[in-house]
Amino acid sequence: MSTTTLDPIEKLLEATVSGKSLIKNRTVLHHTFIPNNIHHRDLEQEKVTQSLLPILKQSRPSNILIYGKPGTGKTLVVRRVLSKIQERVEKTNFPIKLIYGNSKEETTLYGLLVDFGRQLGLSEKELPTTGLSISEVFKRLLRIINKNSLNTVFIIDEIDFLAHLVSKSKNDILYQLTRSNDRIKNGSLTLVGISNDLTFKDRLDPRVISSLGEEEIVFTSYSVNQIHKILEDRIQLAFVEGAVEESALNLCAAMAGREHGDARRAIDLLRVAGEIAEREQKEKVSEEHVRRASQKMEEDKETAAIQSYPLHEKLLILAVMRAGGSSTGEIFSAYTKLCKSVRQKELTQRRMTQMLSEIELSGIISGRIVHQGIHGRTKKFKLTISPETIKQTLKKDLILEDLV
DNA sequence: ATTCCACAGGAAACAGTGGTCC
């Protein structure tokens, strides 16, 4: 034991004042950062530019569909190309408008369209956030484009999700979007769809495919070597020189490469590892830090998922924990008991199975269908994370703290 | 060969919320 034990707060303060920081530029390690050089994507950049070029000549460019797994630089490339176009255009007086929307961030089709409307400059009054029919919203979008003779580019990220929303609501808004140029007298509308799912096109209305898929660009997954190069570049920009050990870099690339070549994840991993090393006042980021970062990210994901669930889902997770490895019926009765003890009206079993499937998607529990002959068919669920993590997380919930 | 269990999971309907429009 050392003779002088420092107060933890003291220690922290000490560190911030005297400690060296390893990261000199944090924004570089954020996924919205657009680097000057997007490695291994020259061809794709050229293609995107090619198909958007007509917009500068006031003629209608083709709609583009972009495919690729997460973290393959799709959004980055599109944003970069568009910002270049924007730069070029700003010098002239040519009315061009870039609209970006992520289907996943908006939970509804309506929300997405309203988001587009806001970006086009429609106020709350001109386009209320609720109450209108979808076709009315769409009409208003087209009206403003027409009125201001705008040349608009709609970039729809995760368009597969939008397609999913549309299919639920029996609306053919995607079709209308792709064909809206016929309804616009002044200006134009170009669609750039970005999708993580390579098979989503099969589920689309054939009419939409023919007009949306005028131009298709596929982003292949990065190899470990490519990720290595990408990380090298970011390290140079973001970290103090020599702050990341070669072996740590290798591990980072290898870990992300194993997970389907996701560069974004690799960069995230690097950032978290850097933060851990910094907090510990180490001179360098080591392999060990990367491993711990990976673990921490995993845990954070779990606790965040648990916390974000509404009460009944939390009760269900508890029920699964109590009746570990058991069938739906047993989980249901465990859940009913829990509901009684917190004085909540229990939901139906049908709803419960639905919620179980939802929770299963997040990876907190895993289910397996078991046929038991005359004892019927059931799905057995068990926790995939430690009960301790769950207890710790649920303790923060006022209603549940006594149960845990 | 037939029966029958204990659910899975799809479809549709419904209630409730928070809004517009005329």
Add this chain to the structure above:
DNA sequence: GGACCACTGTTTCCTGTGGAAT
């Protein structure tokens, strides 16, 4: 103030299913 809209979370109803038991 009534008709209408989108949307969520839920209930109700339903059909389907693999294999142990008979």
